[in-house]
Amino acid sequence: MSDAEKSPVTSHLIGDCSRCVKCGTCQYVCPVFTVRPEESMAPRGKLALVEAVTQGHLDGTSRYKEYLETCLLCGACEEACPNNVETVSIMSRGRTNVPQNVRLRTVKGLILTYLFRAVNVYRYAMRMGRTFQYFLFRRIPASSGMRRRFPMPVITSDRTLPVLAKEFFRDRHKGEVSKGTGPRVGIFTGCAGNFVYTDYNEAILSLLDWLGAAVIVPPDQVCCGLPAFAGGAQETAKDLALKNFEAFKKWDLDFIVTGCASCSSHLTQGYVPILMEAGVEKNSAERFVAGIQDINVFFHNAGLLEKLRELGPVGERPLKVTYHHPCHLVRHQHIREEPEELIRAIPGAEYVPMAEADRCCGLAGSFGVEHYDISKEINDRKVRNIADSGADLVVTSCPGCLLHIRDGLRRNGREDIEAMHIMVLMEKQVQKAREQKVQEGEGEEKQLRVAN
Amino acid sequence: MTGSHAHAIDKIPLDGKVKARVRSIVGKENCSDQREDLFLYAYDGMNRRYLPDMVAHPETAGQISAIVKLANEEGFAVVPRGAGSGLTGGSLAIDGGLVITTQKMRRILEIDADSMTAWVESGVLNVELQEAAKKQGLFFPPDPASLNFSTLGGNAAENAGGPRAVKYGVTREYVMALEVVLPTGEIIKTGSAAIKCVTGYDLTGLMVGSEGTLGFITKLLVRLLPIPESIGTLLMGFPDLRMASRAVAKIMASRVIPSTLEFMDRSAVDCVRDYLDMDLPEDTSALLLVEVDGSGVSVERETEILEKVGRGIGASIVFRARNSEERDSLWKARRSISPAIMKIRRMKINEDVSVPRMKIPDLIDGIEEISRKRDVKIVNFGHAGDGNVHVNVLVDPDDPAEMARGDQAVSDIFHLVVSLEGSLSGEHGIGISKAPFLGLELNEASQEVMRKIKRALDPRDIFNPHKSFDFQPASASREIPRSYE
Numbered sequence: 001m002s003d004a005e006k007s008p009v010t011s012h013l014i015g016d017c018s019r020c021v022k023c024g025t026c027q028y029v030c031p032v033f034t035v036r037p038e039e040s041m042a043p044r045g046k047l048a049l050v051e052a053v054t055q056g057h058l059d060g061t062s063r064y065k066e067y068l069e070t071c072l073l074c075g076a077c078e079e080a081c082p083n084n085v086e087t088v089s090i091m092s093r094g095r096t097n098v099p100q101n102v103r104l105r106t107v108k109g110l111i112l113t114y115l116f117r118a119v120n121v122y123r124y125a126m127r128m129g130r131t132f133q134y135f136l137f138r139r140i141p142a143s144s145g146m147r148r149r150f151p152m153p154v155i156t157s158d159r160t161l162p163v164l165a166k167e168f169f170r171d172r173h174k175g176e177v178s179k180g181t182g183p184r185v186g187i188f189t190g191c192a193g194n195f196v197y198t199d200y201n202e203a204i205l206s207l208l209d210w211l212g213a214a215v216i217v218p219p220d221q222v223c224c225g226l227p228a229f230a231g232g233a234q235e236t237a238k239d240l241a242l243k244n245f246e247a248f249k250k251w252d253l254d255f256i257v258t259g260c261a262s263c264s265s266h267l268t269q270g271y272v273p274i275l276m277e278a279g280v281e282k283n284s285a286e287r288f289v290a291g292i293q294d295i296n297v298f299f300h301n302a303g304l305l306e307k308l309r310e311l312g313p314v315g316e317r318p319l320k321v322t323y324h325h326p327c328h329l330v331r332h333q334h335i336r337e338e339p340e341e342l343i344r345a346i347p348g349a350e351y352v353p354m355a356e357a358d359r360c361c362g363l364a365g366s367f368g369v370e371h372y373d374i375s376k377e378i379n380d381r382k383v384r385n386i387a388d389s390g391a392d393l394v395v396t397s398c399p400g401c402l403l404h405i406r407d408g409l410r411r412n413g414r415e416d417i418e419a420m421h422i423m424v425l426m427e428k429q430v431q432k433a434r435e436q437k438v439q440e441g442e443g444e445e446k447q448l449r450v451a452n
Numbered sequence: 453m454t455g456s457h458a459h460a461i462d463k464i465p466l467d468g469k470v471k472a473r474v475r476s477i478v479g480k481e482n483c484s485d486q487r488e489d490l491f492l493y494a495y496d497g498m499n500r501r502y503l504p505d506m507v508a509h510p511e512t513a514g515q516i517s518a519i520v521k522l523a524n525e526e527g528f529a530v531v532p533r534g535a536g537s538g539l540t541g542g543s544l545a546i547d548g549g550l551v552i553t554t555q556k557m558r559r560i561l562e563i564d565a566d567s568m569t570a571w572v573e574s575g576v577l578n579v580e581l582q583e584a585a586k587k588q589g590l591f592f593p594p595d596p597a598s599l600n601f602s603t604l605g606g607n608a609a610e611n612a613g614g615p616r617a618v619k620y621g622v623t624r625e626y627v628m629a630l631e632v633v634l635p636t637g638e639i640i641k642t643g644s645a646a647i648k649c650v651t652g653y654d655l656t657g658l659m660v661g662s663e664g665t666l667g668f669i670t671k672l673l674v675r676l677l678p679i680p681e682s683i684g685t686l687l688m689g690f691p692d693l694r695m696a697s698r699a700v701a702k703i704m705a706s707r708v709i710p711s712t713l714e715f716m717d718r719s720a721v722d723c724v725r726d727y728l729d730m731d732l733p734e735d736t737s738a739l740l741l742v743e744v745d746g747s748g749v750s751v752e753r754e755t756e757i758l759e760k761v762g763r764g765i766g767a768s769i770v771f772r773a774r775n776s777e778e779r780d781s782l783w784k785a786r787r788s789i790s791p792a793i794m795k796i797r798r799m800k801i802n803e804d805v806s807v808p809r810m811k812i813p814d815l816i817d818g819i820e821e822i823s824r825k826r827d828v829k830i831v832n833f834g835h836a837g838d839g840n841v842h843v844n845v846l847v848d849p850d851d852p853a854e855m856a857r858g859d860q861a862v863s864d865i866f867h868l869v870v871s872l873e874g875s876l877s878g879e880h881g882i883g884i885s886k887a888p889f890l891g892l893e894l895n896e897a898s899q900e901v902m903r904k905i906k907r908a909l910d911p912r913d914i915f916n917p918h919k920s921f922d923f924q925p926a927s928a929s930r931e932i933p934r935s936y937e
Contacts, residue, residue: 014935018849019798022499024537028579028600037555038509039492039536048501052491055935063488082790 013093017051020044020085026077031360032070035377040067043077043087050094060098068095070374072367073230074360075331096232162196162403169198170219173205176251178215183254183302185213188244188267188292190260191223192399199420200259200399203427204295208257210430211302220247225274226266227365241271242278245288256292259423261398262365264294265328294329295423296397300338305345308426311433314348321349321425322391324382324405325358326398339397339422346426347433354389356381363404379408386417393418395425463547463917464527466505474508474550477518482556483508493551494932496536496543497598498885501932504531504545509556513631513639513670516552520668521637523550523914531916532664534575534606537598539802540883542610542663546930547917554605557670560584568676569628569645574605574669581674590676593620596879605669611661613879615712618837619745620677622879624660631671632659635915645673658905663881664916666909680745683711684755685779688762689736689769693717694813696738699765700836701810703742706761708754712743713837717816720789720833723796727788729781733768740836741786786833793831797846800831801858803865803886807874809839818868819843826861828854840878849934866892882920890921 026043027033039045046068052058068091077087169189185208193201208215225240244267248256258264268289275285299305321343329335336358343351362368362378382405386394394409394417396402406419466474471485484490485506494501505528510516523530529549536543545551554575561571565588572581578599581592594607595614602612608630613622629643632655643649643656659667690696696715703710716724718737725732732739740762744754755772762770773779793800807815816832823830834841843865847858866876870892877886890899902921909915 018934019794021497021799022495022536023497024535024598024601027535028577037558040489045492048491048495049488051935057932058487058491061488063486067488083794084791 013054013090013097014051016086016090017047017054019083020047020051020081020087021083022048023082025080025082026087029076029080031072031074031076031362031378031381032374034381035374036070041070043071046071046094047085047087047090050090050097053094053097065095065098069367070371072327072360072362072364072378074327074364076327076360079331092230162406164195165198167198169194169201170217170221172198173201173217174219176214176216177205178209178213180209180212180214182212182214184216184252185298186216186218186248186251186253186256188221188224188248188256188258188260188263189217190258190263190399192403193258193260197399197402197421200423203421203423204257204259206427207299207304207423207430211299211304211307213302216251216253218247218251222247224260224263224266226262226270229266229270229274230365237270238274238278241274242280245271245275245278245280245285249288253291255298257295257298258292259295259397259399259421261294261326261328261333262400264292265332267292269332294333294335294338294397296329296338296342297335300342305341308342308345308347308430311347311430311437314429314433314436318348318350319393319429320352320389320391321346322352322354322386322389322394323357323422324354324361324386324394324396324401326396326401327358327360327364329397330358342422342426343395346429348429349425352389352391354385354391354394356385359385361401361404361408363400365400368404375404376408376411379404380412383408383412383414387412387414391417393420393425395420395422397422463529463549463914465548466526466528466550470522470526470528471506473522474506474519477522478508478510478515482510493533493536493553494545496533496541497539498541498544498883499934500541500544500884501934502544502546502930503548503932504551505548507551507553509553511556513633516633516668516670517637517639519550519552520633520635520915524636524912527912527914529914529917530668532605532609532668534603534609535577535598535601537602538606538610538883539804539880540877540885542881542883542916542919543606544884546884546919548930549914552668554603554670557605561671563588563590563676565590567645568678569673570676571671571673572604573671574603574608576604578602578604578607585676586679588676589679591679592626592674592676594623594626604672604674608660608669608672609662609664610879610881613835613838613840615714615835617840617879618713618835619709619711624657626675627656627660627672628675629673630656630659630669632667632669634667635910635912639670640667643673647675661881663883663920665906665919666915680711680747680751682748682751683743683745683779684751684758685773685782686740686742686755686758686762687769687771687773687782687785688740688742688767689721689732690738690740690765690767691733691735693738693816695766696740696836697810697813699740699762699767700812702761702765703758704837706757708744708757710742710758710837711745712741713835714741714786714833715739715812715836716741716785716789716833717831719829719831723792723831724785724788727792728785730771736768739785741782789831789833793844793846796829796831797848799847799849801845801847801862803843803845803862803876804834804840804878804880805843805865805869805874805876806838806840806878807869807872809836811872811874812836812839812841814872815841815868815874818872819865822861822864822868826857826864828858828861830861835878838878839874863889884919887919887921 022044030043033041049064053060071091073088075088189201205215222240222243225237229237271289272285276282323339323343343349361382362375368375409415409417475483489507490503493507494503529547531545531551533543533551533553557573557575559573560576563570563584585591593616594612595616596612607623608627611623632640716739721736721739742758744751759770773782819830829846831844832841845858845861847854866889876889876893
């Protein structure tokens with residue numbers, strides 16, 4: 001390839017790939033390679049392919065694309081790499097290194113490009129899904145834009161499927177929903193938290209209320225855009241980012257919090273360049289992003305730890321709680337201590353760490369659908385680690401991980417171990433502790449919102 | 453090498469008919485000639501690329517035997533490959549041909565806790581054996597840096613060592629018996645399950661370290677040891693390297709055999725200073741990381757002796773780990789060298805020379821001189837206990853002049869090593885990267901012995917040809933060049 005033919009992107013790609021010296025360190029930590037020990041599954045193998053295609057030695061074939069897509073983007077290889085190769089970014093960019101006809105021939109491509117953009121159609125599709133899910137479960141996937149990020153209605157029949165919420169979170173709570181005197185906090189619900197697992201957003205709302213925050217749920221917020229971005233539908237990702245920017249900006253917020261690890265990861269790490277490309281000034285884009293926090297971090301810094309500790313013990317025997325670190329928090333945002341410290345402070349909970357707590361659960365959005373067999377095997381290891389920890393329940397901060405872990409627990413006959421969002425557990429225990437105090441005659445006057 | 457010595461025969465690429473026969477032997481799901489797959493098996497840890505014609509993943513020794521017989525009939529090259537983590541190009545298809553992997557031969561067949569042995573297939577990873585042995589209170593002493601991803605078959609083929617070699621020795625000491633497919637296709641068993649065995653030539657010893665040129669290892673019987681009860685870890689800093697070297701001699705003389713004795717010279721210390729959890733005195737020119745293992749009582753006693761020896765010689769800092777977190781933090785110094793090096797230059801030429809251990813200071817002095825003369829940065833660290841030094845010549849691949857100076861420096865270093873009665877490779881093997889220098893260390897007669905052995909076992913020269921010796925740089929023309937921008 002002559003210099004003139006090289007675009008800046010591909011020229012960077014070769015340089016970035018060439019940092020990989022093929023030592024093999026990444027193989028041991030890669031969850032996919034561990035269950036499929038073949039070079040095509042190894043991070044270094046995928047890098048070799050991106051390099052060969054970018055140099056023009058190899059065509060961007062559908063086989064190439066398939067190998068590249070058999071990757072969780074969990075970032076474990078990056079963390080272990082002695083040469084700091086940015087494999088996650090190279091994989092995402094490498095996937096665009098494929099001719100149009102190979103890239104966008106899937107239904108997924110069409111969904112990513114069109115459905116997410118048409119916000120009203122998307123919401124309508126989810127509503128229809130809610131109504132008909134009991135009769136026509138398998139028809140939902142075709143209409144659901146959540147398929148990529150959150151593949152709940154799946155083609156296979158042996159998977160545990162969550163049920164769409166009877167009332168979506170943003171239908172129930174709109175605008176300024178709690179008029180506390182503290183900081184003004186906006187909730188970014190995330191798609192999963194709006195349509196399916198509304199319980200964690202109810203819990204966040206309740207806990208924010210308890211802290212005395214003014215809580216706002218901007219009604220016109222949309223999907224964060226990560227599924228579109230990761231799938232190469234850049235225009236859609238830009239539209240969505242801009243809609244969210246405008247939806248939150250008008251409420252004059254001190255913080256924007258979210259209980260979805262993937263959303264917060266994309267909002268904090270992806271939004272500035274995307275917004276700038278959409279015409280937002282650098283300063284305002286950066287200011288917007290600076291106020292966004294994962295809910296664990298927000299509560300940790302906002303003094304919730306002290307408030308939790310004041311509540312005192314609950315129940316006769318503390319619940320043994322273990323925590324699964326979502327990739328989007330622990331590696332993509334380096335958030336590790338905060339959720340662990342919060343669990344230690346939850347009344348009536350005892351934190352029991354599991355082995356390999358930060359190893360990917362195996363879902364990784366649509367990976368869990370397209371490679372369910374690999375995904376299941378990775379998940380089985382997670383379930384073994386959860387069971388070996390001796391925990392009564394496992395909590396996490398990502399609705400995707402939660403879905404997958406619940407599925408794994410059921411498949412392995414370990415439904416005795418409960419799985420829930422960390423905020424749901426926290427709210428439940430706080431509720432119990434406060435009721436206990438009321439009975440003991442020292443309760444606060446204001447009652448907690450009852451989550452359902 | 454001159455043509456008269458080599459019995460090189462031109463290799464014939466696999467045509468459609470031959471590929472179909474390979475397919476019928478291993479099954480079509482266990483082989484591929486798709487270009488994507490060829491690129492995936494074109495490299496190893498040496499980071500060079502040679503495309504094979506085909507890659508096969510057999511499941512049994514019988515299948516390998518059938519393929520090798522076919523190769524003898526048709527005249528194509530076969531290249532054994534484990535995890536592809538070797539650093540000298542031993543698993544590269546430099547003549548094209550068929551790459552045969554062990555990735556489908558990954559069963560631990562038996563662990564006998566009473567006789568402390570294990571039968572494994574050659575594709576089992578070192579770490580997988582460690583984890584299985586640990587459940588029985590046992591461990592496999594060879595611990596190459598690649599233990600988390602290299603195979604036992606590869607460890608045996610390269611006779612891999614590691615930090616524990618100073619006390620426990622290298623892979624050869626732990627391989628009791630092998631199942632091997634010969635270059636002519638016969639399957640043989642070498643060695644014995646009995647610890648003492650002198651029946652006939654030591655074919656196990658011949659195969660271990662033969663870099664896949666004399667046979668394809670399919671099964672290994674390895675020796676295991678009980679996991680020591682306790683480990684003691686010390687980091688010592690010295691204002692000059694000769695002092696550290698005297699400390700090593702003194703440690704050995706004090707009747708303490710460390711399980712690990714790693715050193716870093718000034719260049720390496722400067723690299724890792726920022727990564728450490730402690731402050732090092734400014735004048736620290738050498739670090740020793742020392743470990744002892746054994747019963748709790750003996751570890752306590754030996755750690756005290758080590759501390760005393762270090763201070764007696766004049767260590768400016770002696771730090772003893774009191775728990776596993778502190779131990780990890782000390783090891784961080786050693787582990788952070790590689791990432792630190794990569795911040796200086798994008799590429800390192802890593803050579804693992806070894807010298808008699810008291811000559812390490814002479815080696816390092818000589819390397820400093822070479823570094824000045826050739827104007828390249830060189831970082832040295834390694835195993836002080838056995839004299840095995842990792843010499844890292846740092847170069848910028850975008851700078852052809854510096855790359856050339858780097859190559860000259862490597863050549864200078866090999867000459868220096870041989871003049872110090874050392875060896876070109878302590879643990880990485882010769883492969884293709886050091887083959888051109890073999891004559892420095894081995895005289896013509898001893899090379900001829902090796903050639904005779906090779907010819908006797910591989911008369912058609914189809915089995916991992918041109919590796920270890922008689923490497924023909926001409927075949928390097930098949931290489932797919934790297935590109936950095």
